[in-house]
Amino acid sequence: MSEYVPAELRRVVRERAKQRCEYCLIHENESFLPHEPDHIIAIKHQGRTTESNLAWTCFTCNRAKGSDLASVDPATGEVVRLFNPRSDTWEDHLEVNEDGFLNAKSAIGRVTVALLKLNRQELLAIRTLFSKTRRKPR
Template sequence: MSRSYVSAAVRREIAEKDRHRCAYCLSSEVLSGIALAIDHIVPVSAQGNSEPDNLCLACRSCNEFKGNQQVALDSVSGEFVPLFNPRQQLWSDH
């Protein structure tokens, strides 16, 4: 079994934890009618694991934007900053 395998039980746990919303933009899976993907917050390519504390739901747009990145260029400061981590940060503080 690969490092990135996520069981159906863990998928359900993550969906419940994230209230069936994208952890990044808060889009609702129920309202959109489109299944959200399981995202590795720390990518597998960066030695991220498939444990629940490293997984979240992500809509297609957020998942594609994030890709395997952990930082992004801040257009205001011109500096690279860490991307939002839904397991360590609160959306209301972001």
């Protein structure tokens, strides 16, 4: 969730992400609502307001994630941690198919897609619309 993050730290996190949501990859220019910093490990779980614990996220992903750190894998029923943009590589866990649909490549990918609703209708429409110019976050 969004907590107070100093302007300079926000700028660093935003530029590091190239202004894309680090979960769904939507660029700020493709979103109606402004992107914001996410505490990957929420403050209530002893997360800190540091570069290494912040991710740049779209409003919707940030609200869907909330303070969660893990979820139940829809395929196995096991509790699995969420994708961590600071320690995981996006392409190791997720991929975009030609229809703009995100496919999970791991249990971490599956729980992240499910909890953050990464295949929600507006994302599919945006990914399809911008598919010819889509860039990766790194």
